[in-house]
Amino acid sequence: MPFQPLPDDQPSCTVACPACGHRWLVYEQQLGLLGPCPACDAARPRYMGSVAPGSGRQVSFGSFRDLLDEPRLLHLIEQTLGLRPLDAERFADAQGREVPLEDIHYALQGNAGWQGRVYNLHMSRTR
The missing domain is CATH 3.30.250 (Rec A Protein; domain 2)
Incomplete structure (x- = not known):
């Protein structure tokens, strides 16, 4: 079953492609479940860190x-x-x-x- 965020969830973790360097935000629950890079379709991305936690003010x-x-x-x-x-x-x-x-x-x-x-x-x- 694919990941489905809850209505109040916000993407809060940044991942980067080791091949092309493209970065994007994902939900914390998606870490480890991610597929290929959306920019180059290369290998699984690596975790880069989280945006300011707990503020509830993330902007996609x-x-x-x-x-x-x-x-x-x-x-x-x-x-x-x-x-x-x-x-x-x-x-x-x-x-x-x-x-x-x-x-x-x-x-x-x-x-x-x-x-x-x-x-x-x-x-x-x-x-």
Whole structure:
């Protein structure tokens, strides 16, 4: 039987593909049950850690991506992570290296204060 999350569950664990480095959020209950990487279909991903636990304010990667046109989110990314936008979904660090959007999402979700700010932006938009 495939994993079915409870209605109040939120994905809270990050995994990464050892082949391509793609990262994504999963439910804690899925650790060890995961199949291949959704980006490259390679070997089973490895556990990278959890987002800020217990806050109940996680924002999914898809919802985070939908917020990228929000100037307050772009300002948060610039101020907290020191990244500058290259275009709609690409950011660069101070050395000009591109930073994967998944890593930005993970970093913001890994800090309870930043996570709360992203959550508030998301809730403001959905109401």
